[in-house]
Amino acid sequence: MQLLRRNARKEFSSLTLKCTLEALLRPAFIKSVRRYKAHAVAPPQPRALSGKSGHQVPKQDVRMNSLPSTSSIQSNVSAESTSMSIPPVIDIAPLICPDQHTQEHRDQVISQICQACETWGFFHVTSHGIPQQLQLDLQTQMRAFFLAADPEIRESVRRTASNSRGYADDELTKQLKDSKQIFDVGEAPRFQNLPEDHPKNHVQDGYNQWPNREHLPEFKSTVSSYFEACTHLCDILLGAVVESLGPGAREVMTNAFEEHTSFLRLNYYPVVQKSAEGTTDKLGISRHTDSGAITVIMQDGTAALEVYSGSKQDACDGTWVPVDPVSGALTINTGDMLMVWSNGRFKAPEHRVRAMTKVQRYSAPYFYNPSYDAIVAPLTSWDQHQSPRYRPIVWGDFRRQRFAGDYSNLGKEIQIEDFLI
Numbered sequence: 001m002q003l004l005r006r007n008a009r010k011e012f013s014s015l016t017l018k019c020t021l022e023a024l025l026r027p028a029f030i031k032s033v034r035r036y037k038a039h040a041v042a043p044p045q046p047r048a049l050s051g052k053s054g055h056q057v058p059k060q061d062v063r064m065n066s067l068p069s070t071s072s073i074q075s076n077v078s079a080e081s082t083s084m085s086i087p088p089v090i091d092i093a094p095l096i097c098p099d100q101h102t103q104e105h106r107d108q109v110i111s112q113i114c115q116a117c118e119t120w121g122f123f124h125v126t127s128h129g130i131p132q133q134l135q136l137d138l139q140t141q142m143r144a145f146f147l148a149a150d151p152e153i154r155e156s157v158r159r160t161a162s163n164s165r166g167y168a169d170d171e172l173t174k175q176l177k178d179s180k181q182i183f184d185v186g187e188a189p190r191f192q193n194l195p196e197d198h199p200k201n202h203v204q205d206g207y208n209q210w211p212n213r214e215h216l217p218e219f220k221s222t223v224s225s226y227f228e229a230c231t232h233l234c235d236i237l238l239g240a241v242v243e244s245l246g247p248g249a250r251e252v253m254t255n256a257f258e259e260h261t262s263f264l265r266l267n268y269y270p271v272v273q274k275s276a277e278g279t280t281d282k283l284g285i286s287r288h289t290d291s292g293a294i295t296v297i298m299q300d301g302t303a304a305l306e307v308y309s310g311s312k313q314d315a316c317d318g319t320w321v322p323v324d325p326v327s328g329a330l331t332i333n334t335g336d337m338l339m340v341w342s343n344g345r346f347k348a349p350e351h352r353v354r355a356m357t358k359v360q361r362y363s364a365p366y367f368y369n370p371s372y373d374a375i376v377a378p379l380t381s382w383d384q385h386q387s388p389r390y391r392p393i394v395w396g397d398f399r400r401q402r403f404a405g406d407y408s409n410l411g412k413e414i415q416i417e418d419f420l421i
């Protein structure tokens with residue numbers, strides 16, 4: 001583990017912001033236990049698990065994509081987009097550079113994050129420490145990969161039923177084919193002196209496949225750097241919310257993420273065919289919740305992501321609310337595992353992506369997932385009045401079943417509701 005972290009450290013040597021650099025290098029490359037301690041913060045007051053806590057999600061209509069096409073990221077996001085952004089925008093500088101802020105500031109930020117997780121399950125973060133240049137570089141590589149004229153560049157890394165990592169253009173969400181193409185990559189291999197596809201480097205999700213260096217020389221290093229930066233950001237975000245989940249939660253999470261199985265997905269949404277009215281009934285991604293703990297989404301400047309304001313899975317009691325990109329921010333959402341750990345207090349929001357009818361879109365969600373053998377069960381000590389609402393889940397089993405459903409239509413896909421007590 002330490003060795004891998006040390007290799008990743010090299011990737012950041014070009015970062016310039018001192019605070020960012022320190023934040024990226026300091027805790028993420030030492031053992032998880034110490035990572036969380038390095039960011040230890042006073043717990044915010046636990047909030048009651050009640051529909052009345054926090055603000056209510058206002059109802060509003062789906063807003064159609066009105067942003068111009070952009071080839072570069074957040075800097076091109078229009079003012080119109082940001083003013084419509086309803087999930088909160090949280091400046092997390094006090095978490096990224098704790099030495100430069102007071103404990104009070106850190107506590108404020110943590111309580112904002114917890115409130116966002118309890119209500120929307122979505123928020124945007126600024127001052128997150130991931131350099132804009134790295135994001136721009138990632139977008140350049142995404143375009144180079146997905147738009148490469150030679151299809152063999154993608155075909156050579158196509159994922160299979162036994163290897164979830166690589167390229168796909170046939171992803172299913174809730175048994176529906178998404179109008180997008182993806183490339184998935186996970187943690188660097190354990191044995192770096194052996195090829196990535198060596199059996200010793202196979203994990204449950206498979207192994208990383210990389211396009212030929214001759215065609216895309218910067219792809220692997222850029223994607224790997226961005227992956228490590230997201231891991232570090234998620235360590236910090238989880239470290240922030242964990243204190244509010246009661247005594248013992250930090251240790252549980254620390255153990256659960258010791259051998260994290262996170263993966264980064266590169267999404268490309270091509271322009272789909274539309275009707276004479278200029279609309280489509282297709283979706284970039286159908287409604288779903290993310291199955292892991294936390295997702296960090298880098299959106300390009302094109303609005304299409306929406307969160308459901310309704311109360312129930314697959315219900316019709318809410319509306320689709322835009323989660324438009326915010327200049328300089330990354331978009332964060334909570335997933336099923338954090339919802340289970342928090343015993344339903346933090347929401348795993350249903351979200352979807354509209355299909356592109358005018359311009360193509362790119363996004364890069366990083367899914368922060370626990371160890372395969374982590375047993376995820378409700379932590380109830382933060383509210384003694386609650387009994388567990390979910391049965392314990394072995395993350396690796398849940399993940400395996402979800403991937404099987406994403407890969408081929410198995411009928412009803414496993415959902416977190418199946419674990420409700």
Ligand SMILES: O=C(O)CCC(=O)C(=O)O
Pocket residue numbers: 265267285290297299305351352353362363364365
């Ligand atoms: O493209 C986006 O903005 C979000 C993607 C997403 O929700 C996912 O890949 O699970």
Ligand SMILES: [Fe+2]
Pocket residue numbers: 288289290351365
């Ligand atoms: Fe998602």
